[in-house]
Amino acid sequence: MQIIFDNVHYVYSSGTSFEKHALKGINLKINKGEFIGLIGHTGSGKSTLIQHMNGLIKATSGKIYFNGEDIYDKNFDMRTLRSKVGLVFQYPEHQLFETTVYKDVSFGPKNLGLDKLEVDLRTYEALKMVGIGDDLIDASPFELSGGQKRRVAIAGILAMQPEVLILDEPTAGLDPRGRDEILDQIAKLHKEKNITVILVTHSMEDVAKYVDRILVMNNGNLVMDEEKVKIFSRYKELEKMHLAAPQVTYVVNALKEKGIPVSTDVTTVDEAKNEILKVFKDKIQKI
Amino acid sequence: MDMIKTRDLTFEYIRRDEGGNVESINRAIDGVNLDVKKGDFIAILGANGSGKSTLAKHINALLYPTEGAVWVNGLNTAEEKNLLEIRRSAGMVFQNPDNQIIATVVEEDVGFGPENLGIPTEEILKRVEESLKAVGMFEYRKQSPNKLSGGQKQRVAIAGIMAMKPQCIVLDEPTAMLDPEGRKEVISTVCSLNKLEKITVLLITHHMDEVIYADKVFVMDRGKIVMQGTPREIFSRVDELKKYRLDVPQVTELAYELKKEGFDIPDGVLSIQELVDALLRLYP
Numbered sequence: 372m373q374i375i376f377d378n379v380h381y382v383y384s385s386g387t388s389f390e391k392h393a394l395k396g397i398n399l400k401i402n403k404g405e406f407i408g409l410i411g412h413t414g415s416g417k418s419t420l421i422q423h424m425n426g427l428i429k430a431t432s433g434k435i436y437f438n439g440e441d442i443y444d445k446n447f448d449m450r451t452l453r454s455k456v457g458l459v460f461q462y463p464e465h466q467l468f469e470t471t472v473y474k475d476v477s478f479g480p481k482n483l484g485l486d487k488l489e490v491d492l493r494t495y496e497a498l499k500m501v502g503i504g505d506d507l508i509d510a511s512p513f514e515l516s517g518g519q520k521r522r523v524a525i526a527g528i529l530a531m532q533p534e535v536l537i538l539d540e541p542t543a544g545l546d547p548r549g550r551d552e553i554l555d556q557i558a559k560l561h562k563e564k565n566i567t568v569i570l571v572t573h574s575m576e577d578v579a580k581y582v583d584r585i586l587v588m589n590n591g592n593l594v595m596d597e598e599k600v601k602i603f604s605r606y607k608e609l610e611k612m613h614l615a616a617p618q619v620t621y622v623v624n625a626l627k628e629k630g631i632p633v634s635t636d637v638t639t640v641d642e643a644k645n646e647i648l649k650v651f652k653d654k655i656q657k658i
Numbered sequence: 659m660d661m662i663k664t665r666d667l668t669f670e671y672i673r674r675d676e677g678g679n680v681e682s683i684n685r686a687i688d689g690v691n692l693d694v695k696k697g698d699f700i701a702i703l704g705a706n707g708s709g710k711s712t713l714a715k716h717i718n719a720l721l722y723p724t725e726g727a728v729w730v731n732g733l734n735t736a737e738e739k740n741l742l743e744i745r746r747s748a749g750m751v752f753q754n755p756d757n758q759i760i761a762t763v764v765e766e767d768v769g770f771g772p773e774n775l776g777i778p779t780e781e782i783l784k785r786v787e788e789s790l791k792a793v794g795m796f797e798y799r800k801q802s803p804n805k806l807s808g809g810q811k812q813r814v815a816i817a818g819i820m821a822m823k824p825q826c827i828v829l830d831e832p833t834a835m836l837d838p839e840g841r842k843e844v845i846s847t848v849c850s851l852n853k854l855e856k857i858t859v860l861l862i863t864h865h866m867d868e869v870i871y872a873d874k875v876f877v878m879d880r881g882k883i884v885m886q887g888t889p890r891e892i893f894s895r896v897d898e899l900k901k902y903r904l905d906v907p908q909v910t911e912l913a914y915e916l917k918k919e920g921f922d923i924p925d926g927v928l929s930i931q932e933l934v935d936a937l938l939r940l941y942p
Binding site: 412413414545548573576617618619622640644 | 704809834835837838840841866903905908916930931
């Protein structure tokens, strides 16, 4: 078990009129190498939850363990946690600040006190992982396109070689191809490096395409924690929480209601296509 | 008369060094001709950097053409005397609701625009009430905007524009930061303003499923308009859209894939219901 939340509560602005109970008794276990989707409406507590994972916010009560160690223990090294759990914020390109792509990405590893060679290696590898070519390495990050900037910002986190990568809405504002490029690269990274990935998103289609397990937050509670297919089969409950299932899940459910024997365990276009082909094949003469 | 008309609109971002010498020129819009009729609902699609936002900023004279011209409601945006009238008739809503709300109470925020136009108090109060009702936020009028959800904030921002009584609203990715419910709220608000209040709408978005309500869709690529047509026409050209870094809604893609497998399904399916109906007809 890589990350464990044990009855974690968090209260913002405690004792003032702005007091808000943002996390209400979260119990959660995350295993190494999982690809997890975290969904929930605006203000449901998603961002508060992920900021606990690398110790940016300290729980009001409850315990958090990283690789079996209590992160609130006085002997626990918070610096190590922060380098092992990489958090990519929304619009991370707003945090680019250096004069060249190389300097920006190498800023993190340099601060870890690594030698020049190791810093170089990590920087080049991270940029390669996000698909930024050598031709851009000396460019100013501010001259790049929106999608490129975002990838450089993500590379800055990857250069820290985190074991856990948390991304808060990494595709907001990107065009559909840019969205696919970033998520494909993250999926590849997850597969090749066995990095644990937690993807926070409002796009149910992205969640459906990439993750295995979904966490659903609602009003500070972790209300669902199951594999993808099971979560989306509860789409009526999701709608009550301002969420939804992917469009194709609605298609197969509507067909099923009309008596067509399709499986409703469908969340992507490919799955839907195969399921419909299977069921319609012997029913229609000429296909 | 057209609400918005552009002829050979070209815009270049020119970068200069400290000495004022031109360092680089980036042609963001390249000869765009656009005709938008009053009351139309237009959607603009395009990859990042294709020129959508630059185009939008020309419509309320935040930017002026390098070459060519833009007319809003018959007024040329390059003439300074038209500026106030143009900004009054074409309102803009941006991506981040938090950057657009300034007051501490919802109704004061909505009243800010008309107040600056020097409109009498009685009339402002009336407009604030009407605008908040039009976006379905009237019951929140006494609340603080920072307690609202993203979708609600965006609707307040739209009400703020409505209170200026514009003829046209330009929305630049208004749902990029919202959850699914917030997106639905904003898009249905925009649709009802278009249908009921006859406001001309120009919606810029990356969410393909928001485009299906538009009368006409324009696709931009590298500063040029490369496709135009009804949503159905545009979404039946799946491969071409993908070439421009775009996509189609999941249900449109599924219909397209099934059609390739020999299913007798119409082109450019836009809604879940349409696809379900088409499949039910095929199933004996």
